[in-house]
Amino acid sequence: MGVELPELQFTSLDEIPLRISVPRKAFLEHKTRDVEFRLVQLRKLYWAIKDHEEEIFEACAQDLHKPRFETELAEIGWILNDIVFTTRNLHKWVKDEKAPDIDLNYKLMNPKIRKDPLGCVLVIGAFNFPFQLTLGPVIGAIAAGNTVVIKPSENAPRSAAVMQKIVEAGLDPSCYTIVQGGVPETQALLAERWDKIFFTGGANVGRIIAKAAAPHLTPVVLELGGINPAIVTKSADPRLVARRMLWGKLLNAGQVCTSQNYLLVDKALVGPVVEEFKKAYKEFYPNGAKGSEDYSKIVNETHFQRLKSMLDNTKGKILMGGTMDEKELFIEPTVVQVESIDDSLCTSESFGPFIPILAVDNLDEAIQLANGVQSTPLGLYPFGNKADVEKILAATRSGGVSINDAALHIPTLPFGGVGESGYGAYRGRSSFDVWVHRRPITSSPSWLEAILAIRYPPYGNKIKTFKAASALTPDFDRSGRKLTLGWLRCLFTLGGGTAKAGAGRAAAVAASE
Numbered sequence: 001m002g003v004e005l006p007e008l009q010f011t012s013l014d015e016i017p018l019r020i021s022v023p024r025k026a027f028l029e030h031k032t033r034d035v036e037f038r039l040v041q042l043r044k045l046y047w048a049i050k051d052h053e054e055e056i057f058e059a060c061a062q063d064l065h066k067p068r069f070e071t072e073l074a075e076i077g078w079i080l081n082d083i084v085f086t087t088r089n090l091h092k093w094v095k096d097e098k099a100p101d102i103d104l105n106y107k108l109m110n111p112k113i114r115k116d117p118l119g120c121v122l123v124i125g126a127f128n129f130p131f132q133l134t135l136g137p138v139i140g141a142i143a144a145g146n147t148v149v150i151k152p153s154e155n156a157p158r159s160a161a162v163m164q165k166i167v168e169a170g171l172d173p174s175c176y177t178i179v180q181g182g183v184p185e186t187q188a189l190l191a192e193r194w195d196k197i198f199f200t201g202g203a204n205v206g207r208i209i210a211k212a213a214a215p216h217l218t219p220v221v222l223e224l225g226g227i228n229p230a231i232v233t234k235s236a237d238p239r240l241v242a243r244r245m246l247w248g249k250l251l252n253a254g255q256v257c258t259s260q261n262y263l264l265v266d267k268a269l270v271g272p273v274v275e276e277f278k279k280a281y282k283e284f285y286p287n288g289a290k291g292s293e294d295y296s297k298i299v300n301e302t303h304f305q306r307l308k309s310m311l312d313n314t315k316g317k318i319l320m321g322g323t324m325d326e327k328e329l330f331i332e333p334t335v336v337q338v339e340s341i342d343d344s345l346c347t348s349e350s351f352g353p354f355i356p357i358l359a360v361d362n363l364d365e366a367i368q369l370a371n372g373v374q375s376t377p378l379g380l381y382p383f384g385n386k387a388d389v390e391k392i393l394a395a396t397r398s399g400g401v402s403i404n405d406a407a408l409h410i411p412t413l414p415f416g417g418v419g420e421s422g423y424g425a426y427r428g429r430s431s432f433d434v435w436v437h438r439r440p441i442t443s444s445p446s447w448l449e450a451i452l453a454i455r456y457p458p459y460g461n462k463i464k465t466f467k468a469a470s471a472l473t474p475d476f477d478r479s480g481r482k483l484t485l486g487w488l489r490c491l492f493t494l495g496g497g498t499a500k501a502g503a504g505r506a507a508a509v510a511a512s513e
């Protein structure tokens with residue numbers, strides 16, 4: 001039975017300032033400071049998602065031909081679990097933290113860290129996992145006590161419209177609202193002042209976001225794409241490589257920010273790896289990917305044409321797949337053996353089901369090539385024994401790493417890029433942390449006045465006492481060598497390191513009593 005879906009309607013440009021003035025005002029009225037209020041919102045969001053499950057399945061099917069299994073695991077189930085995880089932990093997360101590593105002298109001021117909400121924030125989503133990548137950051141923003149404006153991707157229009165229904169059904173409209181639209185509407189949003197912007201999308205648009213945020217000194221999280229390498233050393237298992245790398249590219253037809261963009265394979269393993277790709281493809285799709293319920297389409301004509309011209313322009317040899325159907329926006333998982341790292345399939349992010357393989361002479365060459373293409377990708381996928389993998393890790397950087405696997409998303413592990421692949425991380429506890437200001441709070445008791453008076457003029461000789469009580473003695477010499485102070489010495493000098501410092505500290509404590 002077909003499910004009726006709402007039509008996506010863009011928010012009128014004139015309406016945008018008024019629409020966002022509501023959550024901005026609600027924040028200033030401290031409506032979202034109350035933790036119980038946040039919990040109720042999250043719980044209501046949970047049930048609103050549950051109530052619209054069939055619409056989510058249908059919207060993901062219409063936007064991306066996303067298989068039900070993938071929608072269940074990576075969209076609905078993902079965000080529902082996220083909400084339950086968050087509501088279970090929120091009371092623990094919001095608690096004031098004792099400030100760590102505070103010197104004895106300052107302990108009496110009871111320093112602590114309070115997790116303050118940032119204010120009224122903007123979340124801009126991507127099309128490929130429309131619900132997970134838009135509502136995921138929103139869950140954290142609500143938990144942290146912010147009011148939120150949500151801008152889903154217009155490239156997954158059915159999902160954007162269903163998301164609006166969910167938000168309007170589940171959340172307090174004075175604190176959380178949706179603005180729908182494409183570039184002009186997003187630009188109108190970016191012209192406003194925000195307390196944080198969370199953006200998921202491509203690096204070029206990421207730059208536009210960061211620039212627009214700069215005049216207001218608005219902090220930004222950028223979850224960007226990646227030209228992610230997989231490095232297959234000669235100690236790797238070709239069957240595992242092929243099965244896992246194929247999964248990394250069949251999931252959402254390769255429209256995944258973390259999926260590997262290209263494989264650097266030790267030349268001894270290229271033949272066996274390609275053979276295993278063919279076997280795995282036959283096993284996963286006995287009748288081919290075309291027409292399969294378990295394979296997505298490319299999101300739209302523009303992306304289809306972009307991918308088609310990438311494949312048309314490769315100088316490599318297609319060893320598996322290679323078919324496409326423009327009418328159905330279908331592109332088959334395609335293994336291409338390329339001759340050079342400069343092949344366009346390697347050097348630009350395909351965000352599609354291409355699996356270019358480049359043979360390398362050895363691991364050193366692979367590391368050098370990977371760092372040359374992009375030295376800060378979102379993901380890195382090393383295959384091989386422990387020694388090979390450690391060598392790769394020590395010589396590369398990336399947002400995250402899955403050893404002997406494709407993009408493995410553990411739902412509560414911090415997730416984010418580095419350098420070109422973005423900055424800021426979320427998921428699990430990080431989804432809360434990314435949305436709060438860690439506000440240090442100290443409280444100076446009035447009875448401490450006798451000691452604190454050391455800071456007031458006339459300064460006279462006070463510096464001597466001050467230094468004796470507060471200067472730390474280095475535990476290293478002039479050549480940078482570490483000296484051993486010994487724990488006994490540390491204990492007897494109250495952490496100061498010398499008898500003088502210890503005496504000063506003891507005097508300070510005594511004077512406070």
Ligand SMILES: NC(=O)c1ccc[n+]([C@@H]2O[C@H](COP(=O)([O-])OP(=O)(O)OC[C@H]3O[C@@H](n4cnc5c(N)ncnc54)[C@H](O)[C@@H]3O)[C@@H](O)[C@H]2O)c1
Pocket residue numbers: 124125126127128129133151152153154155181182183186187200201202203205206208222223224225226256257258349351378417422
């Ligand atoms: N790191 C991550 O978590 C992650 C997740 C998904 C996608 N991505 C990356 O995103 C890219 C593909 O996704 P996409 O096509 O949705 O990204 P995109 O950058 O085209 O669009 C993302 C969002 O930005 C808005 N936008 C587009 N152009 C804009 C402009 N000129 N000014 C203001 N706003 C604009 C869109 O409306 C959309 O909501 C890939 O590079 C992929 O790797 C990253």
Ligand SMILES: CC1=C(/C=C/C(C)=C/C=C/C(C)=C/C=C/C=C(C)/C=C/C=C(C)/C=C/C=C(\C)C=O)C(C)(C)CCC1
Pocket residue numbers: 069070073074128129251255256257258408409
């Ligand atoms: C040991 C036993 C079990 C455990 C089995 C395990 C551990 C299974 C693990 C399965 C995994 C890892 C499945 C992963 C599925 C992932 C999906 C569908 C996709 C996620 C996509 C995401 C998050 C995309 C994000 C995109 C981004 C950020 C950018 O574009 C049992 C449980 C089987 C029981 C027996 C013992």
